[in-house]
Amino acid sequence: MDLRFTPEETGFRDEVRAFVRASLPEAIRRKMVEGRHLGKEDTVTWQRILHRRGWAVPHWPVAWGGCDWTPVQQYIFVDEMQQASAPPPLPFGVSMVGPVIIEFGSEAQKRRFLPRIASLEDWWCQGFSEPGAGSDLASLKTAAKRDGEHYVVNGQKTWTTMAQHADWIFCLVRTDSQVKKQAGITFLLIDMRSKGITVRPIVTIDGGAEVNEVFFDDVVVPLENRVGAENKGWDYAKFLLGNERTSIARVGYSKERIRRIRQLAAQEQADGRPIIEDERFREKLAWIEVELKALEMTQLRVVAAERQRDRSKPDPYSSILKIKGAEIQQAISELLLELVGPYALPYEAEISGTNEPPIGPDWAAPIAPTYFNWRKISIYGGSNEIQKNIIAKAILGL
Ligand SMILES: Cc1cc2nc3c(=O)[nH]c(=O)nc-3n(C[C@H](O)[C@H](O)[C@H](O)COP(=O)(O)OP(=O)(O)OC[C@H]3O[C@@H](n4cnc5c(N)ncnc54)[C@H](O)[C@@H]3O)c2cc1C
Numbered sequence: 080m081d082l083r084f085t086p087e088e089t090g091f092r093d094e095v096r097a098f099v100r101a102s103l104p105e106a107i108r109r110k111m112v113e114g115r116h117l118g119k120e121d122t123v124t125w126q127r128i129l130h131r132r133g134w135a136v137p138h139w140p141v142a143w144g145g146c147d148w149t150p151v152q153q154y155i156f157v158d159e160m161q162q163a164s165a166p167p168p169l170p171f172g173v174s175m176v177g178p179v180i181i182e183f184g185s186e187a188q189k190r191r192f193l194p195r196i197a198s199l200e201d202w203w204c205q206g207f208s209e210p211g212a213g214s215d216l217a218s219l220k221t222a223a224k225r226d227g228e229h230y231v232v233n234g235q236k237t238w239t240t241m242a243q244h245a246d247w248i249f250c251l252v253r254t255d256s257q258v259k260k261q262a263g264i265t266f267l268l269i270d271m272r273s274k275g276i277t278v279r280p281i282v283t284i285d286g287g288a289e290v291n292e293v294f295f296d297d298v299v300v301p302l303e304n305r306v307g308a309e310n311k312g313w314d315y316a317k318f319l320l321g322n323e324r325t326s327i328a329r330v331g332y333s334k335e336r337i338r339r340i341r342q343l344a345a346q347e348q349a350d351g352r353p354i355i356e357d358e359r360f361r362e363k364l365a366w367i368e369v370e371l372k373a374l375e376m377t378q379l380r381v382v383a384a385e386r387q388r389d390r391s392k393p394d395p396y397s398s399i400l401k402i403k404g405a406e407i408q409q410a411i412s413e414l415l416l417e418l419v420g421p422y423a424l425p426y427e428a429e430i431s432g433t434n435e436p437p438i439g440p441d442w443a444a445p446i447a448p449t450y451f452n453w454r455k456i457s458i459y460g461g462s463n464e465i466q467k468n469i470i471a472k473a474i475l476g477l
Contacts, residue, residue: 172196
């Protein structure tokens with residue numbers, strides 16, 4: 080297997096690199112580099128810049144705005160975006176519901192929703208998890224009852240990321256409770272402005288409010304907002320969950336963070352010498368770099384095998400990328416915490432804002448909140464334990 084890039088691929092990488100360098104607003108880049116909170120307008124601004132360049136949804140079919148790139152080009156694009164600290168396009172639209180609508184939606188749904196997802200005119204959120212249905216997602220209870228040309232939806236979703244900004248939510252709902260649990264689930268697109276929807280924030284340990292509870296109280300949803308067939312929603316959900324591949328490990332972001340750690344560790348002192356000269360620190364940094372290199376190689380092997388893949392099934396190799404990517408990102412957040420030392424101790428409401436002068440250097444403030452916030456990486460999108468179960472069954476055949 081030859082993992083080197085061809086001259087054309089190297090040329091493509093240079094083109095992407097030059098574009099991001101010239102087009103990513105400096106204020107957004109700085110927030111990403113420093114680990115500060117991105118506002119809705121930051122994500123919208125950057126996705127619209129990408130959209131104008133024709134690169135907001137490169138993995139979609141050309142007919143809907145995609146780029147007809149090879150898997151290697153897709154990989155290079157994501158890696159360059161991440162290394163340049165560009166925010167990802169809103170995943171709930173471009174990586175989740177968009178591909179589901181393309182694959183299983185009606186023509187009317189495609190025409191209505193896809194262009195607005197690409198340009199981020201519609202902000203989508205994901206309504207899968209419920210208080211009693213996370214890892215065991217098929218146990219979900221939010222019910223949709225047919226009433227003529229509508230469904231009436233009652234129940235609750237939870238951990239719904241950025242629901243406070245959302246125009247639309249895609250939901251898994253129960254339409255049959257008499258059959259095997261996976262066989263009674265339907266995929267609905269619900270307008271967040273519908274009567275009967277309440278969004279309540281969940282404040283996380285870092286003081287942020289990126290996740291929410293969403294309540295449905297007799298919410299009326301037209302039949303035309305059902306994706307595909309009634310009771311087939313589990314198939315579409317499996318397609319959605321297995322779709323995210325090369326960006327899942329976030330290797331490019333980790334490369335950039337390591338560069339930043341090196342730079343900060345050279346500039347900051349402990350016991351009268353730069354932290355980078357501390358042997359234990361260097362050992363930990365080297366361990367992360369070796370792990371990251373191995374992950375990058377694994378990712379490239381997955382990309383090289385992409386053409387032969389059966390796209391109708393979730394790919395168990397994305398579970399390996401997810402676990403290793405999460406472990407490395409969390410290790411990076413731990414090393415940054417070590418770097419910041421005692422300045423990690425004061426609780427600074429970095430996200431909710433404060434009028435107090437910062438304690439310690441400016442760059443230090445977001446590091447502890449980021450460390451706490453990143454505990455989520457090994458939970459969302461299927462926890463590490465669940466990913467290990469998938470590897471055990473689908474790869475090791477246990
Ligand atoms: C920050 C964040 C954002 C999220 N955003 C969204 C969103 O936008 N939309 C959405 O629908 N959901 C979202 N989620 C929900 C996420 O998908 C679930 O939290 C996740 O699937 C785990 O479910 P749970 O929280 O109910 O934990 P549980 O399923 O109750 O698991 C609790 C613990 O038990 C372990 N466990 C459970 N079952 C097994 C098993 N069979 N074998 C071994 N160990 C097991 C788990 O690994 C975990 O450690 C988000 C979660 C977080 C933390």
